[in-house]
Amino acid sequence: MPITRIEPHDEFLRIHFAPGESPRHADFHWFWLRHNSELDRHPITQERIVCSSELPLDPEPRSVRIAEDADALDIDWGHRPDGKVSRYATEWLRAHSYAADRDSPPAPPSDIEAVTVDFARLEEPLGPKIFRALEQHGLLIVRGYGLDTEALIETIGQQGLSVIETHFGRIEDLRTDNTTNRNTDQLGYTDSAVQLHTDQPFLDRPPRYQLLHSQRPAETGGANFVVDGLAAARYLSGLDRPAFELLRTVPVTFHRKQKSFERVLVSPILDFDAPGGFRIRYSYFTLAPHQRPFAEMEAWYRAYNRFAKLVRDERHQYRFLLQTGDFLIYDNWRMLHARTSFTGARWVRGVYFDKAH
Template identity: 75%
Template sequence: MPITRFAPHDDFLRVYFAGDGVPRHADFHWFWLRHNSELDRHPLTRERIVCSSELPLELRPRGVRVSADASGLDVDWGDRADGQVSRYAADWLLANAYAADRVAVPPPPSDSVLLTVEASQVREPLVPFALKRLQESGAVIVRGFEADTEALIDLFGGAGLSVIETHFGRIEDLRTDNTTNRNTDQLGYTDSAVQLHTDQPFLDRPPRYQLLHCQRPAETGGENSVVDGLAAARYLADQDAAAFELLRTVQVTFHRKQAAFERVLVSPVFDFDAPEGFRIRYSYFTLAPHRVPFARMEAWYRAYNRFATLVRDERHQFRFRLGAGDFLLYDNWRMLHARTSFTGARWVRGVYFDAR
């Protein structure tokens, strides 16, 4: 059965086979392919002479091509002084396919998915339109509204959302010269970068939605990004079930301590059992020291770091810059958000909402 084409992915290679008029495919991890290379066998006995422990898990090939007669694949691992490549016969790949016709879960989406609209171009009432898009994609950006945050609060209030006051106050003035809010001793009130996180993970019920309403953009920097945490969790479950299970079951401690506020909460990172649906708690700056059993600590860090690497990959982020009057509305139970460092008097107003 000849090979028709292939599709390389970060961790695996998808190979397509022709036969019976119906395309078939199988997925193979790069490491599995490298471990099963015929180049690592004795020339006389054909026994394997390399243990998998001698090979780096992160190894990726320099190149892949279908052989001239389509009977196999040639993979150049780039680690052979003699320049030889590994040949994998199509029949051998099919006979050893451990993931035939696998339906892969897509990774978190990027710029092409999150909806950005101009307020003046929305034909229906703005807030119902924004809330509909919020339910579909987890976040929505509206450009060119106006600077009146109270007017936005009234509009969303009329659509069934209530403002949730936190230990910062009713409205956060995220600016370096803040004099209006309580407990401003945290990263959001500085000009530093704030990496991906969810807000208020140390509360029993974090606010469901957050509005970020730009009053004045930074002189330089201050770009935002959001990532679909639910899509990332599902993708991790498809790629690494053990890592997913650790993030779903291991209890971690979130600890927020500020000048006039302190709260501690213990919870897994992924919560698929919440009565109102999926909830993610992810906040690197409020994590207390992990107290995982010794025999599981390294596995826990590997799992957590794999998820962090996934969401920090810019291919899975929607990145944007808010101008004066623009606002971002996102689902804080589903989406992670971040901000780059900046210069100048950047001012963004933050408001938390929940359904009545």
């Protein structure tokens, strides 16, 4: 049963076996492979001489290759002065395949071309295009629309979406010299980087959609990036079910306090039972101190940090820069968004929408 192909991932190695055989493929954690290396056995008794607790939890192999006869896998862990590699016989791998033919959810998408359109080349009305993109991808980037935010609001309104006024006002002028909005004592009105988050997680019903309409780009920086939080949650469920279950069930506290506004809300980060469908609440800058039993706090932080590292991986992000007249619209219940720091007089207009009730 030869190995036909190997597929390395960050957390595991997928091994593909010959067609027509069972299993078709199997997944093995790198740590499991490292722990089961025959190099860590006594040469006479073949007993283990290394405990898994003595090994690094995140081994990084120097090389992985199929043996010349395709009946074994060789992994160079890069730590032996004698240069010996770990060899895993194909039949042994098949016999010990604890994740045979596993169906793994795909990683969050990052193909920016799939979610970007040129306004001048649109072959259909803008409103329906926006609505379909939000349903399918969770976002849409439109290049070259122009600067008329009110006209854009009217177009979006024709799809049954209404502007939602918040404690900032009806339209946010996200600029460092803001004089038009209330409660501007928050990161969005500075030139600092703002890492991935959802907006208004401290509200019972956060606004469903947000429009970010570029009026003027920064001199340097100010790029946007967006992550599909629903895809990230599903991906995590296939990698680390205990972490996923903690994020789905453990309530956390979001607390926003500004000049003339304060709100507190308690909710899990991943809410699959929210009215209207899946809702992610994720905002590192409005999280109150975590309150978990002492014996559960470390497990909670491991789960939270596992998810944070997953979404902060640039391979899982849509990354782009809005030029003058471009806009982004995204589903705030599903997507996380962020921006890099910048210099200069960057100006983006922000508007929240929700379905008319």
